[in-house]
Amino acid sequence: MDWGSLLTKYGIQVPSDEQFIIHCPFHEDRRRSCAINTEKGMWICFAGCGQGSLKSFIWKLSGKPWAEIRVEFESSELGFDLEEAFDKFLYDLELEIEPELTGSYIQEVESVSYNESWTSEIPSNHWIYDRGFQIATLTRWDCQSNKYNDLIIPCRNEKERDLGWISRRVQANPKYLYSKGFQKSKTLFGIHRLPKTVDTLIVVEGALDCMWLDQHGYTTVGILGALISKSQVELIRSLRPTEVVLALDNDDAGRKGISKATIDLKDSFLLSYLNLPEDVKDIQDIRNANVLHDLVKNRTYW
Secondary structure, eight states, X not given: OOHHHHHHHTTOOOOSSSEEEEOOTTSOOSSOOEEEXXXXXXXXXXXXXXXXXXXXXXXXXXXXXXXXXHHHHHTSTTOOOHHHHTTTOOSOEEEEEOHHHHSSOEEEEEOOOOOOOOBSSOOTTOHHHHTTOOHHXXXXXXXXXXXXXXXXXXXXXXXXXXXEEEEEOSSSSSSEEEETTOOGGGOOBTGGGSXXXXXXXXXXXXXXXXXXXXXXXXXXXXXXXXXOOHHHHHHHHHHOOSEEEEOOOSSHHHHHHHHHHHHHHTTTSEEEEOOOOTTOSSGGGOOOHHHHHHHHHTOEEO
């Protein structure tokens, strides 16, 4: 979506930057309080006017029914087919706005219909195989695919009850979408696959990170974000691992996450962390099994 062109049509001055702050059009705004990110397609007013997708921003700004807006743009020189553009929202989703936009994690729910077109037969040319994942791994985690080639991953609790779905999209922002009502902060992805006795537990951010380490024989869970929650800390404590290894992403959010997790966990467990090489973003980027094993073996202890 060319959100910049759409916003310009409604009188919003859009700079070249993908993220910017404007005077909020929904209240008398003496200070710039409305943050917009055209790459992620998200907005938020820090004064409390609202937040969400730029679809909702344009809807709110125009004061028109969405059907009318869609017809208006389809007949305009912009030539956007908005119905097709939003066809990817096929089921109830929970979107996460990145902290660099909002300063904290804020969630929004898009109400749309459940997609019944998912298939357990992941195509042989699916992008997930290019990242080194094996068919056996995807089958073990009950992964599915949809017509957009997104990877659909179920999340279950320790009793193997379904909690929700994670959609890892191939060419869209945000990359991860979550089913409505799925409380990420109150679960650990992969907890249902842990053995009864946990020795060394590796904690990662994402579902794919967790599946990647599982494929290489490690006991691991994902916190589905950079910041560990109190509920997740208690879940880890209930597992009674001998050691907890932090393997969060190699970026500012991941480093902040490690600092927070260290404070939350250091008094309960033997604690260590992985020193990811500078040229990798996360644990998935380490495709060589020997390099991965050496990295885990040479972890740093507090």
